[in-house]
Amino acid sequence: MMQAFWAMGGYARYVWPCIGSALATLAWNLWAAQRAYRQALAGARRALAMANP
Amino acid sequence: MWTWFYRLASPPYVYGFVGPAIPWLLAAAACLIGYGLVAGLVFAPPDYQQGDAFRIIYVHAPSAWLSLCAYTTMAVAGAIGLVWRIKIGFAVAAAAAPIGASFTLVALVTGALWGRPMWGTYWAWDPRLTSELILLFLYFGVMSLRRALDDAARGDRAAALLAIVGVVNVPIIHFSVQWWNSLHQGATVMKFGKSQMPGSMLLPLLAMLCGFMIFFVAVLCQRLRAELLMRERLAVWVREAIRT
Amino acid sequence: MTPRRKRLYVVLAILGGVGAAVALATMASRENIMFYFDPSQVIAGKAPPAKRFRIGGMVVKGSVTRASGDLTVHFVLTDFAHEVPVEYTGVLPDLFREGQGIIAHGTLRGDGEFVADQVLAKHDEKYMPPEVAASLKRSAAARPASEGKGLE
Numbered sequence: 313m314m315q316a317f318w319a320m321g322g323y324a325r326y327v328w329p330c331i332g333s334a335l336a337t338l339a340w341n342l343w344a345a346q347r348a349y350r351q352a353l354a355g356a357r358r359a360l361a362m363a364n365p
Numbered sequence: 366m367w368t369w370f371y372r373l374a375s376p377p378y379v380y381g382f383v384g385p386a387i388p389w390l391l392a393a394a395a396c397l398i399g400y401g402l403v404a405g406l407v408f409a410p411p412d413y414q415q416g417d418a419f420r421i422i423y424v425h426a427p428s429a430w431l432s433l434c435a436y437t438t439m440a441v442a443g444a445i446g447l448v449w450r451i452k453i454g455f456a457v458a459a460a461a462a463p464i465g466a467s468f469t470l471v472a473l474v475t476g477a478l479w480g481r482p483m484w485g486t487y488w489a490w491d492p493r494l495t496s497e498l499i500l501l502f503l504y505f506g507v508m509s510l511r512r513a514l515d516d517a518a519r520g521d522r523a524a525a526l527l528a529i530v531g532v533v534n535v536p537i538i539h540f541s542v543q544w545w546n547s548l549h550q551g552a553t554v555m556k557f558g559k560s561q562m563p564g565s566m567l568l569p570l571l572a573m574l575c576g577f578m579i580f581f582v583a584v585l586c587q588r589l590r591a592e593l594l595m596r597e598r599l600a601v602w603v604r605e606a607i608r609t
Numbered sequence: 610m611t612p613r614r615k616r617l618y619v620v621l622a623i624l625g626g627v628g629a630a631v632a633l634a635t636m637a638s639r640e641n642i643m644f645y646f647d648p649s650q651v652i653a654g655k656a657p658p659a660k661r662f663r664i665g666g667m668v669v670k671g672s673v674t675r676a677s678g679d680l681t682v683h684f685v686l687t688d689f690a691h692e693v694p695v696e697y698t699g700v701l702p703d704l705f706r707e708g709q710g711i712i713a714h715g716t717l718r719g720d721g722e723f724v725a726d727q728v729l730a731k732h733d734e735k736y737m738p739p740e741v742a743a744s745l746k747r748s749a750a751a752r753p754a755s756e757g758k759g760l761e
Contacts, residue, residue, distance in 0.1 A: 317407065321417035337467050348587075352590075352598075
């Protein structure tokens, strides 16, 4: 039962990489957006510190 | 009506407005994508011709859709920035580009992995495939053009201009399967009249399409916040926002 | 790098990108529009001899024969007006079956047989479970209708 699901009717080596790449890209987008936000926040804090030391 | 429009053009208002929405959007996207994956991969019946390989549609079609929506968003936001001199337009355009580019890549990769067993080839110089590849190059061009110019404001304007010129590619991608003799099949969902799919297959696909769209909006909001902080880091509102 | 030099590189990069896009588009349209023939055109002698082109049509039911021992397969393509025999050696796509629309790349041999080096299967935008397809087929058999709409 479980095995049949993972086998995807013989198309496992096409289906699972597709699902995997899509999920990886969803995760990358979350991570990259969060990183951009953190970097922008740090940049703004630096600018603030430089303006009034 | 116009005050609402002008408020949308105000960075501090938008910054404060989109932040609280992000967790809700992400939760909705996670529910829809989770349901779509389980229903599409487990409960939907296999296709009568393609068997289980057809399940690739559940990630391929939403990614391709998102790639077109993100490009249109980028071009429209860039045009708003150019025409009305609204800075937030450029910020939205800059935020949309990397998201759209990443999903264009997913659409191309999953399409190749679907094409190999079904059509018999990973890649064909087919109108639909070629125009989607050009979309990827357009994303790269817009992103590198923005970064290449020393003056940030000029970089924004140049990138917006390229994005607007490239928007002709969007209808070409969408209608390519009708206009030319294409290896790629026609539209399944975006079609008036009778659906080309029974409900047990269609419902998970619609959930995935909506889920990807909401996910795009959520990530766009977070990237927009980053863009606004960076672009306005000397403004008074940013100082107040980061102090809290 | 001076700003002027940087601008020059940007312009060159854009020109290169636009050039690549145009090159891709022409390549695509050449493969797709210029060298595509259907069986009727091939029978009428419109296809270029000894030159690669694409032929599209439906695989005639019962025409697929395989030589035992190797991967060579023979079948007949039709556009419901004329038929062209095809020879192909290699792995066929999973969607290749009798009654399926396909596109073959290759050259026309002197004896009128098309020698394909690539066979691509086309499918339509309809998806359905196997049981539904089977019951549709049964009801279609009960009520004889013109099967197989125009290809391409």
